[in-house]
Amino acid sequence: GAGVSQSPSNKVTEKGKDVELRCDPISGHTALYWYRQSLGQGLEFLIYFQGNSAPDKSGLPSDRFSAERTGGSVSTLTIQRTQQEDSAVYLCASSFLAAYEQYFGPGTRLTVT
C-alpha cells in the first residue's frame, strides 16, 4: 500500500513569506507527527495528533508555527513570516496508534533565502 507522502519535496521561499507543507498519512493511521531535522541535528519534535484528541503542540518553536489535521487524515504545517533559521527538512510520520512504530514520509526540504 501507499506510504506517507509529503509535498512539496522542496520549497524555496523568501524571508517573511508564509509556507504550507502537506502530509498524507497512511490510511487508517490515527496518529500523525511533525518533526524538523536541521543539518547535523537530530529530530526535533514539533506537533502530534492522535485521533480526535487535542494536538500536542509542545514542540512548536514559536507562534509562527501551526498545524491542522482535517478529517483525521491530511495534515498541513504552516509557517508564517518565515525566517532563515526555519530552513530544515520537515518530516511527517504516521502510526496506527500513538505508541506504535512510525512510518516516515520523505520530507520537505525548506530553504528560506
Place this chain on the structure above:
Amino acid sequence: AQSVTQLDSQVPVFEEAPVELRCNYSSSVSVYLFWYVQYPNQGLQLLLKYLSGSTLVESINGFEAEFNKSQTSFHLRKPSVHISDTAEYFCAVSDRDDKIIFGKGTRLHILP
C-alpha cells in the same frame, strides 16, 4: 514523560569490527522501544522494535538490541559492521499510551 539519551553523537569503527550504540531511557513500568536508521540522503526507517516478549530483538541485516529493564537501556549491537552500515541511528521510546520520543541520534562512521 519519557526521555531518551543517546550518549554518543558519533561512533567511528573499523570495518568488520563490532559496534555498540548506547541508548538509555527514563524509567517507566511498560515501554515500547525502537531503533530507526537514516542512511545518507534517505528517509528514516524502522530497524527493529521491542513491544513485548523476548528481550532480545534482531533486524534482518545483523543488528540486535536487548531490552534491559533494570538498567533502562536498549543498546544496539552488531558483531561485524560493513561499510553499508554507515548511517545515523535513532533510538526511540514510548509509554504504551503516549507518543514516541526520539533520542538525538548517533552517527556511525565505518572506517576502511
